[in-house]
Structure formats: structure tokens, C-alpha cells
Amino acid sequence: MLESYSRAWCEIDLDAIAHNVEEIQKLVGHTKIMGIVKANAYGHGALACAQALTRCGIEIFGVSSIDEAIELREGGIEADILILGYTPPRHFDKLAEYGLIQSLVSCAYAKKLEQYGEANDVVFRAHAKIDTGMNRTGIVYQPDHKHFDELKDVYRLDHVRVEGIFSHFPVSDDLGEDALSFTKRQIALFDEAVERLRAEGIDPGARHIQNSYGILNYHDLGYDYCRPGLLYMGVTSDDAIEINSAPDFIPILSVWANVSVVKWLKPGETVSYGRHFKAEKPTKIATISIGYADGLPRLVSNQGVQVLVHGVPCPLVGNVCMDQCMVDVTAVENVQEGDVVCLVGEQNGHKMTIDRLSRLAHTINNETLSQIAARMPRLKKREQ
Known part of the structure; x- marks a missing residue:
């Protein structure tokens, strides 16, 4: 990384x-x-x-x-x-x-x-x-x-x-x-x-x-x-659109963020603006340091989008905030502040695509990608 x-x-x-x-x-x-x-x-x-x-x-x-x-x-x-x-x-x-x-x-x-x-x-x-x-x-x-x-x-x-x-x-x-x-x-x-x-x-x-x-x-x-x-x-506007060819493209972009806080919620406690997510059982929540001002569409809030934490798909819960979002990491052991989360890309063999975000935001990849904020550094990937 x-x-x-x-x-x-x-x-x-x-x-x-x-x-x-x-x-x-x-x-x-x-x-x-x-x-x-x-x-x-x-x-x-x-x-x-x-x-x-x-x-x-x-x-x-x-x-x-x-x-x-x-x-x-x-x-x-x-x-x-x-x-x-x-x-x-x-x-x-x-x-x-x-x-x-x-x-x-x-x-x-x-x-x-x-x-x-x-x-x-x-x-x-x-x-x-x-x-x-x-x-x-x-x-x-x-x-x-x-x-x-x-x-x-x-x-x-x-x-x-x-x-x-x-x-x-x-x-x-x-x-x-x-x-x-x-x-x-x-x-x-x-x-x-x-x-x-x-x-x-x-x-x-x-x-x-x-x-x-x-x-x-x-x-x-x-x-x-x-x-x-x-x-x-390495991408098209919409993966679901039929095309008259079969190219082998490699997506060149991945998106990452850090865990800033991990906490447990009691049943009945809620998350984020609007209180749209309510814990039905003890739930471990990780706050992730990325939000809609970085280019994560607010429209994906409460739509079932997942991110990768320790390579495990975890659902984003509650409304996406300007600089942060929250993820249910109950199923993942040893999550802690500073851990790296994959929002787009591959982690431990699991993949998350930009197309998934675009579909849940009801738009095309052109828009989702072009709205990634200038404050997000673009780093040249090195061989892992």
C-alpha cells in the first residue's frame, strides 16, 4: 500500500x-x-x-x-x-x-x-x-x-x-x-x-x-x-450495457481511506445525519475518513453499498457525510484506527468496482469518476 x-x-x-x-x-x-x-x-x-x-x-x-x-x-x-x-x-x-x-x-x-x-x-x-x-x-x-x-x-x-x-x-x-x-x-x-x-x-x-x-x-x-x-x-460508462466487442481492459483507479474510530452501538442506537440506520443488535461501527466532498456520492447512502475492510465486504450504514462515512464491521475481527479500507479496487482477493457506486447513485461512471475531488491525492501505484 x-x-x-x-x-x-x-x-x-x-x-x-x-x-x-x-x-x-x-x-x-x-x-x-x-x-x-x-x-x-x-x-x-x-x-x-x-x-x-x-x-x-x-x-x-x-x-x-x-x-x-x-x-x-x-x-x-x-x-x-x-x-x-x-x-x-x-x-x-x-x-x-x-x-x-x-x-x-x-x-x-x-x-x-x-x-x-x-x-x-x-x-x-x-x-x-x-x-x-x-x-x-x-x-x-x-x-x-x-x-x-x-x-x-x-x-x-x-x-x-x-x-x-x-x-x-x-x-x-x-x-x-x-x-x-x-x-x-x-x-x-x-x-x-x-x-x-x-x-x-x-x-x-x-x-x-x-x-x-x-x-x-x-x-x-x-x-x-x-x-x-x-x-x-480500463472502464466503460456502465458495465451492464451490451457492447459489440470483447476487450480485456484493466481498471487503472482504486480508492482508499483510513479507519478513524471504531465503536460499538447498543440495540436502538442510530448512525449519522437523519438517523436512517438503527442498530437491531450490538453492532461494531467503523468511521471511515472519506465523504461526499471527496467524491463518494451521497446518493449511495443506505443503498447497500459495500467496502472492503481487511478484505471483507462490509456495508456502509447511515448517510454519507461531507468528510466521513460509517461502516458496519461487526463481522471483521481486530478492526482498529488507521486500518486501510478499499472503496474501489481489490483487497485480499475481493473486488469493488466504480460501476457498483455509479449504479447505486443512479448515474454513469463518467460522472462518478470525474467528481473525485481535487483534495484526493492521485498516487502512482507500485507493484505490490
């Missing part, structure tokens, strides 16, 4: 990223990987994950914002960085200063970049986003309204150099008939837009559309890049 000054921490198995990247590459063949490290790499630590991905040969990263991109640059990442989201015009200067690639969220936005570039003698690097059905950002290219003239316009700007084109899947995780039809229509629209650009003598640049489930379920599209996020971290 690693040492930490904190009373709760994460361990990140950065070495397992290489294995997961290999599993992704098996699915997508010659398509290159764009490492998505937005939201602090979904809670895993953006810079450390980017460094590990760099060692795997990844040459381009995707982030959500200018802040995230600058963090990588200042951390020593020299590879291409694509900002997938919106950068306010007041920060256009940073795009050039840090050598970043900006996604064009609309034609009007691209023209703002052009105006700034012309006024300041700057040429911006960019990827054109087209909206094939997500209806979030991008130049609209859908069956009844194909704004192809706008797409051509952004490629012909003088101070915005468009080096790629991409779109996004909203239901690539769904293998139902309607979702399959919708996603295949998106692929057809994307391909059509690319071919129309080529017919106009325009090089569309690097093409990418596959998110994590796009990789798992539509892995043979043959585009230039794919955009895995959770996959290189």
Missing part, C-alpha cells in the same frame, strides 16, 4: 494504460488514438495520464477548455492538443501562444477567430465540428438542413487553418434498432460531408467521430483518429 499524507486517496496504475491502449488499437486497426484527458482525465489526473499516453506513442490529446490545455502545455506536453469545447474570444491570444488547436463550434465562431487573426497577424489551427445529430455544437449537417456552404466557408478562411473535421455520437452505446439506425445515419452524413469537401477541391484533414462506445461498437470505420476517454482508463 502506498503512503499518503491524506486520510483518503486514489491509486492510479499508470502502467496499465499501455495494456488498455493496446486493446483499443486491436479494435480500431490503423486508426490513431486521440487521448481524451478532459475533466482531469475523468478524475484520474490529466497530466499523469497524458504523460503515460505519450509513452504509448499518442501524439494528440483532447481537452474541453483552454485552461485544461494550458495545464498540459505547462506540464511539459508538447503533442498536439485539440480543445473540443468553446474558448471565449478574450482568450484567443492563448490559442496562438500555446500552439493549440481550436474546434470550430459554429461558422460564426470561426469568423470571430478569423477577425482576430487578421487583426493580430495570427493563423489559428482548427478542426471543424459538424453536427450530425447531437444538436449540441458544430455546423449543422443533418438530413433536412445541411449547411454545407458554412462548412466550405470555414475551410476557406485566411487566418484559420482547418486541419481536421469531426462529429460526435449521442447513442453509440445503444445497440437497439432505432439507435443503430441513428448512428449509421450520422456516419453516412459525416462521410457525405467529407466527400463533398473533396469534390470542391478541399482537403478535409484528419477525420474523427468515434467516442469510447463508438470504438466498442463501430470499431471498423477507418477514420484517422478515434477519441477514447474511459477506455484507456
